[in-house]
Amino acid sequence: MSKTKKGGAPSSALSVMRRQEHHRIALTLNGSARTGLCAPRELLSDFLRHELGATGTHVGCEHGVCGACTVRVDGVASRSCLMLAVQADGRAVDTVEGLATHEGLSDLQEAFRRHHALQCGFCTAGILMSCADYLERVPEPTEAQVREMLSGHLCRCTGYTPIVAAVLDVAASRAGARPISAPVSEETSNA
Ligand code: FES
Ligand code: FES
16 A cells, blocks of 8 residues: 555555656757656756756856856857756767767866866856857957856856966867966965
């Protein structure tokens, strides 16, 4: 006999109801086909973390301000806390877990490492995903453009100069202007 919650439906009935309330969605996560169940109003950020285990996507403000939850949806940097999971059905979602390859870190991640462009790293996944999108659309940005792009992200501990330097370095390296340079000097690393 199924257990009954006080004043409610039997637990087996609740579990059936819960399954019925949920939608099964299918998406491509970092190049792999994935499916999962989500509630109608579940945020994409929660779905990625709790249903698909993509915990590299961080959640800070949950209202579109900090940028920590940024992922790419069909290639476009998007706040996953401002999207419902059901809106990602059938789409390609890329998270920070997809940046590195079997060969190692991406050039962007490598530049962040060498420029000390992170400390606690809480903001870093979102910043990397924004930068990955931005550098495809604007391959040779100015420093002012990079700073404007980064204005959509809050970093509470690194300071933005090393991040800007890393992004400019990757842009220059990809353009073949020069090899990726040494880290920025200490005098300019915390502006
Ligand atoms: S958690 Fe999405 S913008 Fe802050
Ligand atoms: S590295 Fe800590 S918040 Fe950005």
